[in-house]
Amino acid sequence: MGDGVFETLHLRPSGPWLLQEHLDRLARSAALLDMPPPDPDVSGLSASDGALRIIYTRNLLHVGVSEIPEPVLRQRRDGIRVLSADLGVAAGRRPPWSLSAAKSLSYANNFAARRWAARQHADDVVWLSLEGYVLEGPTASIVWLAGDELGTVPWEEAAILPGITAAHLLSLAPSAGLRPVQRMITLPELAAADAIWFSSSLRGLAEVVSLDGEPRTRSPWTPRLLDLLGY
Amino acid sequence: MGDGVFETLHLRPSGPWLLQEHLDRLARSAALLDMPPPDPDVSGLSASDGALRIIYTRNLLHVGVSEIPEPVLRQRRDGIRVLSADLGVAAGRRPPWSLSAAKSLSYANNFAARRWAARQHADDVVWLSLEGYVLEGPTASIVWLAGDELGTVPWEEAAILPGITAAHLLSLAPSAGLRPVQRMITLPELAAADAIWFSSSLRGLAEVVSLDGEPRTRSPWTPRLLDLLGY
Numbered sequence: 001m002g003d004g005v006f007e008t009l010h011l012r013p014s015g016p017w018l019l020q021e022h023l024d025r026l027a028r029s030a031a032l033l034d035m036p037p038p039d040p041d042v043s044g045l046s047a048s049d050g051a052l053r054i055i056y057t058r059n060l061l062h063v064g065v066s067e068i069p070e071p072v073l074r075q076r077r078d079g080i081r082v083l084s085a086d087l088g089v090a091a092g093r094r095p096p097w098s099l100s101a102a103k104s105l106s107y108a109n110n111f112a113a114r115r116w117a118a119r120q121h122a123d124d125v126v127w128l129s130l131e132g133y134v135l136e137g138p139t140a141s142i143v144w145l146a147g148d149e150l151g152t153v154p155w156e157e158a159a160i161l162p163g164i165t166a167a168h169l170l171s172l173a174p175s176a177g178l179r180p181v182q183r184m185i186t187l188p189e190l191a192a193a194d195a196i197w198f199s200s201s202l203r204g205l206a207e208v209v210s211l212d213g214e215p216r217t218r219s220p221w222t223p224r225l226l227d228l229l230g231y
Numbered sequence: 232m233g234d235g236v237f238e239t240l241h242l243r244p245s246g247p248w249l250l251q252e253h254l255d256r257l258a259r260s261a262a263l264l265d266m267p268p269p270d271p272d273v274s275g276l277s278a279s280d281g282a283l284r285i286i287y288t289r290n291l292l293h294v295g296v297s298e299i300p301e302p303v304l305r306q307r308r309d310g311i312r313v314l315s316a317d318l319g320v321a322a323g324r325r326p327p328w329s330l331s332a333a334k335s336l337s338y339a340n341n342f343a344a345r346r347w348a349a350r351q352h353a354d355d356v357v358w359l360s361l362e363g364y365v366l367e368g369p370t371a372s373i374v375w376l377a378g379d380e381l382g383t384v385p386w387e388e389a390a391i392l393p394g395i396t397a398a399h400l401l402s403l404a405p406s407a408g409l410r411p412v413q414r415m416i417t418l419p420e421l422a423a424a425d426a427i428w429f430s431s432s433l434r435g436l437a438e439v440v441s442l443d444g445e446p447r448t449r450s451p452w453t454p455r456l457l458d459l460l461g462y
Binding site: 001002003004006032033034085086087088089090093094095096097098099102104105106107108109111112113115116127130 | 232233234235237263264265316317318319320321324325326327328329330333335336337338339340342343344346347358361
């Protein structure tokens with residue numbers, strides 16, 4: 001009944017990328033579901049460009065390795081067409097048991113959002129709060145570049161999943177001469193940014209090449225930042 | 232990943248109770264998830280007081296029969312202690328792909344709400360919309376009696392799951408001299424009602440015997456309505 005948690009990691013020749021960060025988030029997600037901390041042993045796994053999935057429920061701990069699906073590789077290379085949609089949820093008023101910061105297996109809504117986008121010939125959705133703030137994508141964090149500001153949405157304030165790839169990218173921002181910023185942002189502000197990306201473990205960074213039907217010029221920063229992240 | 236739908240039915244000596252209604256809802260839930268209509272064959276099953284679960288995902292159609300869990304029977308008999316909580320969701324502003332009317336397998340949030348109640352020595356939760364309206368419980372519809380009004384929440388307006396047991400009960404209301412009403416109701420209005428029940432297939436009607444810590448007098452209508460429903 002979707003009552004478990006999971007993590008997806010990028011499998012590299014050196015092993016699972018950002019392993020400790022993903023294991024920490026898996027344990028935090030489990031705690032939000034009142035589950036004991038899991039202890040998967042995945043450190044010995046590697047691939048040239050693969051996917052590692054850890055699924056943890058009250059009955060099982062499953063580790064699976066697969067290739068990265070072709071559409072994901074294509075989105076990493078060619079970018080994504082994105083639609084915005086109001087989630088009808090207030091960012092600042094989640095219930096006391098909220099699982100918004102847990103990567104739970106209850107993904108029916110996430111998948112439904114992407115099918116809705118696909119029906120309109122788009123690839124993904126940027127979720128907006130009732131107040132008009134940008135939250136996250138169904139399976140990604142939102143990152144933007146505005147001048148020298150490399151920004152992402154603060155997960156606690158927005159009540160979203162803390163993005164591991166986005167946090168790592170922001171930690172590297174100064175080495176690229178950029179200024180890491182976490183702040184709430186409205187859709188018009190986001191649309192005015194120089195570049196927008198969906199960040200996640202397998203896509204790395206997928207550049208938003210159209211937002212609500214408006215084409216966007218591709219940014220010279222996309223290959224630079226993908227390189228910085230080791231993709 | 233919680234990307235499927237299900238139904239739970241009350242299994243009686245005469246067979247699965249309200250079978251067509253549950254099969255219709257299963258098909259509607261499936262359609263909301265862009266799945267073809269399922270065709271489970273369960274008409275031959277029966278029990279004196281049992282549970283029938285139909286689980287339908289993109290890969291499987293599973294039918295399971297079990298006993299009704301003892302806590303469920305106890306709640307049907309002794310009632311439930313309920314806490315109210317703001318879901319942080321606007322009833323009137325669900326996203327275009329909303330699964331709020333689908334009985335999906337993504338139940339992590341529903342379970343988390345009940346664990347939150349249990350930590351405070353309560354049995355269940357009544358979810359409120361951002362606007363202050365009563366919505367539903369994690370696994371039940373809300374029904375109330377106020378004078379001769381037997382009420383429940385309109386599922387389309389509230390963007391909740393259409394409750395089959397509640398709808399059936401309301402269809403029988405006139406035979407008990409009661410007036411069936413579907414309307415939005417605030418928490419103070421609900422608290423002022425003569426009786427409140429959580430209705431679902433296995434519990435039938437579980438009377439709310441305390442709401443947010445305030446004890447409530449048991450209603451003489453509880454055994455009458457349970458009898459009317461055939462429990």
